[in-house]
Amino acid sequence: MTISDIYHETSSALLANKVRSGLTMLGIVIGIGSVIALTAIGEGSQSSIQNSIQSIGSNLILVMPGATQTPGSIVSVGRGTAQTxxxxxxxxxxxxxxxxxxxxxxxxxxxxxxxxxxxxxxxxxxxxxxxxxxxxxxxxxxxxxxxxxxxxxxxxxxxxxxxxxxxxxxxxxxxxxxxxxxxxxxxxxxxxxxxxxxxxxxxxxxxxxxxxxxxxxxxxxxxxxxxxxxxxxxxxxxxxxxxxxxxxxxxxxxxxxxxDFSTVNQTDIAATATSVSSTFTVLLAAVAGISLLVGGIGIMNMMLTTVTERTREIGLRKAIGAKKSDISTQFLVEAVSLTFIGGIIGVILGVTASYLTTTFAGITTNITSSSIILAFCVSAGIGIIFGYYPARRAAGLNPIEALRYE
Amino acid sequence: MQKRQVQKLTMIEVKNITKVYGNAGIEKVKAVDGISFTIKDGEFVAIMGPSGSGKSTLMHILGALDTPTSGTYHLDGKDVSSLSDEELAEIRRNHIGFVFQSFNLLPRTTVLRNVSLPLMYAGVKPELRDVRAKSALKSAGLDESHFLHLSNQLSGGQIQRVAIARALVNDPSLILADEPTGNLDTRTGEIVLGTFQRLNKEKGSTIVLITHEPDIAMHANRIIHIRDGKIVEDKINPHPTKARTDVADPI
Structure with missing residues (x-):
């Protein structure tokens, strides 16, 4: 099979069931879109915190009066109010x-x-x-x-x-x-x-x-x-x-x-703020990641249905000489195409959503190229992971039983 | 595709094959019970038997879809009886053309692409596929005006001709037709049988036709009768029924 054969087989299979392919893809679109948009919001808040820390000075060390304790006493004067x-x-x-x-x-x-x-x-x-x-x-x-x-x-x-x-x-x-x-x-x-x-x-x-x-x-x-x-x-x-x-x-x-004093440098402040906001970003990404996972399960569900529906076709293909790898490639490429196209639309959706968030809600968003590349890899990866089992099932069908399947 | 030159070479040699279903402990069923025969290149043979006679199992073995439990099967000089799944796929790809009772064309796909499907799996270059598919379609007697139609826009007779063309396109050693007229009316069935007769006569194709109807089997030059997994009769048919030639023209 050449690349163009695989392309032809895949597009005709996906177009045969446009509504189903579209709805399945929607799961991935929403998953990828929310990963992009939510990490953009997280990264955006991180960079605005960084900016405001930068704005208080550069290479800054702050010395503040600290708790003082007179010898023999257990009472200490609070930090900041002490005069030392x-x-x-x-x-x-x-x-x-x-x-x-x-x-x-x-x-x-x-x-x-x-x-x-x-x-x-x-x-x-x-x-x-x-x-x-x-x-x-x-x-x-x-x-x-x-x-x-x-x-x-x-x-x-x-x-x-x-x-x-x-x-x-x-x-x-x-x-x-x-x-x-x-x-x-x-x-x-x-x-x-x-x-x-x-x-x-x-x-x-x-x-x-x-x-x-x-x-x-x-x-x-x-x-x-x-x-x-x-x-x-x-x-x-x-x-x-x-x-x-x-x-x-x-x-x-x-x-x-x-x-009786304490010192804090700007790098420490920045590091603390960064760790807080990256926890926040990871939390947002995790929530979005769950929706991506659900989208992936949707892909697997659809591919399993497809394999069942096309059992006779698979039997025929095997009867006329298709190798196991020909069949599994065909179904795997179908799944990956769905997730990949879904990924592209999802990235567009995510970028649009973060742009709208900035415009209408005034929240700083920051779309990083790494999150887009990651989204593409994840969407293709989901196609492979969730397409693998249905593809294997298709390839493993017995041609005799597949041809008899009603 | 040229007419095969040597007519008397052995194409199929089946020796004492059996096929047993079921595992130890469960009652075993012998679907095929010690069958032996040879088929020479260029023969048109009908394998006939009632349902449950084991003819389908025999067809699966002949078609390299399954392997026998015991015995040997040589196709075109190759021992097929103990090959792996992938090796069987290679045999089907290059040596066997199937015609099924239920046609099994890909829906929403053009006639030409349906016919060139086996060539795709055989790794034939895309630019050569159309030429070979068109020539197979002409041999099967389908009019050129239908080549770009979708498979679901054709009539039953036309569909079965496309299926025959698909079986021919790889220039196989053996064409296996499993009840090819089972889903067709008598007249269309006649057209299909006429096509087989013409291919056998003009191109020297080796054809094995599986059927349960004696009328259909009578179109072949030799009839092997099977019952309960055993051959009960293997005879030359000296006067095969001639399919009406007027209907065997391109449609």
């Missing part, structure tokens, strides 16, 4: 090798008023290094300088959400006076939108010099976070270890287990 990191710690970390920039921060929440409008938002006191360390872009105006930090200037950079909350469209915010928690500040810049983040809205923030924030709002010299930018990604673990050693010795702690 100072501006001097930040300066010392800045001297370390491999550190490009350091930015100590304090964070508080304040009522902000401009004329008749007001909003409650996060106020972050930072050094002039913040835009560099945390990838913040200033769209309008500029960030404050080192001299403004040391002079406790009452200047502010507002996020785009704050801008739209306080100012009517078309109003130029730079140069305007706003009142933050009872103190007047001059707006000197507006940051560029970073988009939604997995954890907090990075656009609903106001930045002021850390010294001003400590003076007016916290009343002490502590920092709530120190952001450190390492020079290379490869060096991050090293820098993280150095920071830990330095701060332990500065705080006079000998046992690393009782450290």
């Amino acid at each position: 990191l100072t501006d001097d710690d930040a300066t010392a970390v800045g001297q370390l090798q491999g550190v490009v920039a350091v930015d100590p921060e304090v964070q508080t929440s304040k009522q902000v008023v401009y004329q008749g409008m007001n909003t409650r938002t996060t106020v972050i006191g930072t050094s002039e290094q913040y835009p560099a360390v945390r990838n913040l872009q200033i769209g309008d105006g500029s960030y404050f300088t080192a001299s403004q930090v040391s002079s406790l200037a009452q200047v502010a950079i507002i996020g785009p959400t704050v801008e739209s909350d306080l100012f009517a469209t078309g109003t130029e915010p730079v140069g305007q006076q706003i009142n933050i928690g009872g103190n007047d500040f001059t707006i000197i810049g507006v940051s560029v939108a970073k988009g939604g983040s997995g954890f907090s809205n990075q656009d609903d923030q106001i930045f002021i010099p850390i010294t001003t924030a400590q003076q007016l709002f916290t009343g002490n010299k502590y920092a709530s976070t120190i952001s450190v930018e390492a020079d290379t990604t490869a060096d991050m673990a090293n820098v993280q270890a150095e920071i830990t050693t330095l701060l332990l010795s500065r705080h006079g702690i000998s046992n690393p287990a009782s450290a």
